[in-house]
Amino acid sequence: MTRTSVFTRYFEAPVAVHEPLFTLEPLAPQHNDLDYGAWQSSVEELQGIFGPGHEWPKAEYSKARNLEDLQRHYREFEQGEAYAYTLLSPDQGLCIGCVYIQPPLVHSYDTHVDFWFRNSHKHLEAPFMAWLKQWLASDWGLKTPAFPGRELSWQDYHQRRDKMADNPGA
Numbered sequence: 717m718t719r720t721s722v723f724t725r726y727f728e729a730p731v732a733v734h735e736p737l738f739t740l741e742p743l744a745p746q747h748n749d750l751d752y753g754a755w756q757s758s759v760e761e762l763q764g765i766f767g768p769g770h771e772w773p774k775a776e777y778s779k780a781r782n783l784e785d786l787q788r789h790y791r792e793f794e795q796g797e798a799y800a801y802t803l804l805s806p807d808q809g810l811c812i813g814c815v816y817i818q819p820p821l822v823h824s825y826d827t828h829v830d831f832w833f834r835n836s837h838k839h840l841e842a843p844f845m846a847w848l849k850q851w852l853a854s855d856w857g858l859k860t861p862a863f864p865g866r867e868l869s870w871q872d873y874h875q876r877r878d879k880m881a882d883n884p885g886a
Contacts, residue, residue, distance in 0.1 A: 750811035825862035
């Protein structure tokens with residue numbers, strides 16, 4: 717039996733995960749104040765987190781624009797196009813980061829994953845990465861996630877993507 721792709725509206729993505737160090741919830745408009753405060757506290761350190769030349773985050777990015785992004789992320793989640801989660805403190809009173817599970821841009825991977833933590837919680841990156849890999853494999857059936865900028869340089873990832881675009885059947 718073939719598993720339904722996680723990038724369809726028929727896949728039922730987890731909607732809440734409670735772990736000792738964090739809570740994961742789909743990133744939605746109601747998280748705007750917490751999300752905005754989290755990344756605004758760490759703008760300089762987050763520059764380039766989504767690759768060289770990526771425009772996010774910028775200090776002058778407004779809370780209204782952030783809300784538009786959250787609305788888009790939530791629509792994508794509901795439609796099974798991509799899955800953005802907010803990482804909340806265990807008591808859910810503080811956004812400590814976000815994780816984005818997206819379709820892969822390189823066919824040798826089954827997903828493209830980005831995540832970030834606010835400065836005050838960067839110490840959670842390594843344990844979160846280990847947990848995330850296990851969770852993607854066990855709960856999502858994703859065995860070959862790409863973590864560009866972490867386990868794979870952005871340059872290598874883009875070269876692989878470009879090679880695939882030049883040779884779509886390869």
